Amino acid sequence: MTFPISRFPVPDLEHLPQDIREKILAVQEKAGFVPNVFLTLAHRPDEFRAFFAYHDALMLKTTGNLTKADREMIVTATSAKNNCLYCVVAHGAILRIYAKNPLIADQVAVNHLKADITPRQSAMLDFAIKVCLNSHQVTDADYAVLYQQGFDDEDIWDITAITAFFGLSNRMANVISMRPNEEFFLMGRAPK
Template identity: 40%
Template sequence: MALNLPAEDPMPEGAATYFDKCEEKLGIVPNVLVAHAFDAERLDTFAKFYNSLMLAPSGLTKAEREMIAVTVSAINRCHYCLTAHGAALRQLTGDPALAETITQNWRAADLSERQRAMLAFVEKLSLRPAAMDEADRQALRDAGFSDRDIFDIASVAGFYAMSNRLASATEMAPNPEYHAMARD
């Protein structure tokens, strides 16, 4: 990582416990979390927001949320997030080819009409947010999304727009382990 942000020393118990859980569940502590370790409160806020968007109950599947993360990250050319969330998408779908295609060009992927509508919305929101209008929301409703789902789609897209900028600004490197995950 290009910025030198030393972790709090000693690491607060809550942060250390969270890192231990990551190591246990994932086999790694994602570098994005390590980057936040200089401030336990910021780390906790980031982790809680991520967990509420990506893991909490929603009308969106976990795979759909990862599709959003990958699509936004592809638009922003975020090496860290494309690598990390490409791996997550491969794991969730069990389909490395699908995940790689979404990473490169979601329009070429074998997606449902629902997912196509979702990613078209995400693409426009990422590239031309001021141009969003009722027709964009209605297209999602027509594809079967509720207004709460639309809010979740926008929230996930917004979170990754922010995360992409943070990763790019700090030259955050993805954990090497992500490259080999879920490729079998």
């Protein structure tokens, strides 16, 4: 049985604007498949461009003290709090690959307090989850904990921005019933 990847229309690749089609084909070449987020968000080309511009600014950033695995860990943990199946599955797969750890994504998604992570990562996720669920309660004490773990103000901005951006992404994915690609479920689980 085949299930739709969105409750909204998914445009055909050949009918998309050239820049969007080229981005999707580049992702397909690199990943070996097209993540459904690209196809579903292509429903609105201007929003697709804005979404991926901000996504790339946050997630492909090479400055600061957050690793690629840290960034994906934030997405996985906060997406779990927002009950976003797509983002937990997709970003959990990327986390497993970046962390070179087949267990980490499931642990972080279920309960980061029981996960095999460092105190630094635990403090990062404590803060991200507070931003996700209770941002109005963030105080100087929360900053102090992060400073003690070696994060600076720019890192805290990144943790906050990633959490906030994926809050938007989680809500869109949930409301449009974005379905995770089957490929994501197995990625990074077994050594190659």
